[in-house]
Amino acid sequence: MSANENIKLHALSFGDSLIKVRDIEHKNAYDYTKKHRHSYFELMLFEQGGGDNLIDFVNYDVKAYSCFIIFPKQIHLLHRAPGSFGDVVQFNSSSVTSDKLNLIVQEHLWYGRSALLFEEDHLKFTEVKTFIELIKANSRGAYSGETQHALLQSLLFVIMKQSMEMENAVYKPAVFSEFLKLLDSEIKNQHKVRFYSERLNVSEKKLSQLSKTYLGGTTLSVIHDKLITEIKRLLLHGALSHKEIAYDLGFDSPSSFNAFVKRRTSLTPGEIQNQLSALGI
16 A cells, blocks of 8 residues: 555646635545645644644644745644634645745745744734735636635745845756756655756756765755655654655665664664654644
8 A cells, every 4th residue: 555545635626716715614525634745835823722733744733923844744733722823825826836935835835934924923924915815806706716826926025034044145057946846746756866857958967066065965855855845744644654654755675774773864764754753743
């Protein structure tokens, strides 16, 4: 049985709209009470806090006037306390059409920045809430899709402002952005630098130079870091044995899988699983 059958990647029927705004207490069609993954983005804005929000390998306390971003394919589980409320904005990757914004959003994830964008910040909350109300108000009528799309771009620029400032608004070459997107979609099956360089029509040397410049390591190390992240997600979910994970991710044997994990993390897969369990997630 494949990992994708155990950790279902839930899609969303957007219908005529590429963006949906719902109340936090909205009940999704899938079993949202168990760890799950989405094929789309979620922005969660809490006016009243309470509970905890698991996003990949971190469990966050949910506080008032807070905002979280959940990326496609991240493991997610919200335990919402009674009385907490807010909004969730759901949108597909295709809704982010600005090249600069797309790269900023990707880099937020790739540089390991927190899924918690802000908390207990009434001023920031009010700013974000204004955009969300405008998106909701323009859900119908002439040019509603275009209006919502423009508002979403503005909302994301506002919300990702901190990431932009941390990078001093230095934007990376488009080919590197494409590499990160391709890696995200192909990591399960493709672990070789040659595959990515050929798909992007760029030399392995050039791709490695870009990786060193913008992520501090070779292309191969970037690929391996991404692979470790996916392994941790599967270990956290716990639905597959280590042997099943090894073969599902293209390793030729459980021993080569174990050796890879040990070499990259100094821990065995079992030790990583115990470590995640000890964190209460």
